[in-house]
Amino acid sequence: MSMYNELYALxxxxxxxxxxxxxxxxxxxxxxxxxxIPGGAGEVTVSGQGALVSVTIDPRGLTSANGRVLGAQIAQTIRDAEAQARAHVNQVLQNASTAGPAARRGSA
Structure with missing residues (x-):
């Protein structure tokens, strides 16, 4: 294969x-x-980019939580969801970048 064809293929x-x-x-x-949210107090949703979309509180899960504890649980759940979103995007990008023929050639 000529150098031009190799460069074009690459x-x-x-x-x-x-x-x-x-x-x-x-x-x-x-x-x-x-x-x-721990204790069944509700659910937090973030976008795939890690932006907060919603916080849903389930009144049935509020039986034993005081405001301070609930606030801390919600904040931690948001941080966990944001970290999960970042990890998911990073994993998807890593998988996509190692899926091509050039990546397979490099590891062979």
């Missing part, structure tokens, strides 16, 4: 990998992460 491969990674990132960012 360029096409890189472009395909870029499109695959962009699509994977968009899909991950568009997903939602739901986490239960």
């Amino acid at each position: 360029t096409q491969e890189i472009e395909a990998n870029l499109h695959r990674t962009e699509a994977a990132a968009a899909a991950a960012a568009g997903s939602a992460i739901n986490r239960q």
Whole structure:
């Protein structure tokens, strides 16, 4: 194969990998992460990008929680959901970046 053909094939491969990674990132960012607040007090939802979407309180789960404890539980649940969203996006991007033929060639 000529040098031009090799470069062209590599360029096409890189472009395909870029499109695959962009699509994977968009899909991950568009997903939602739901986490239960400890004690059954409700649920927190963040976007795939880690932005807070909603906090839903279930009155049935508030029987023993005081305001300070509930606030701390909600804040921690939000932080956990944000961290889970970041980890999910990072994992998706890592998987997408190692899925192409060039990555397989490099590990062979």
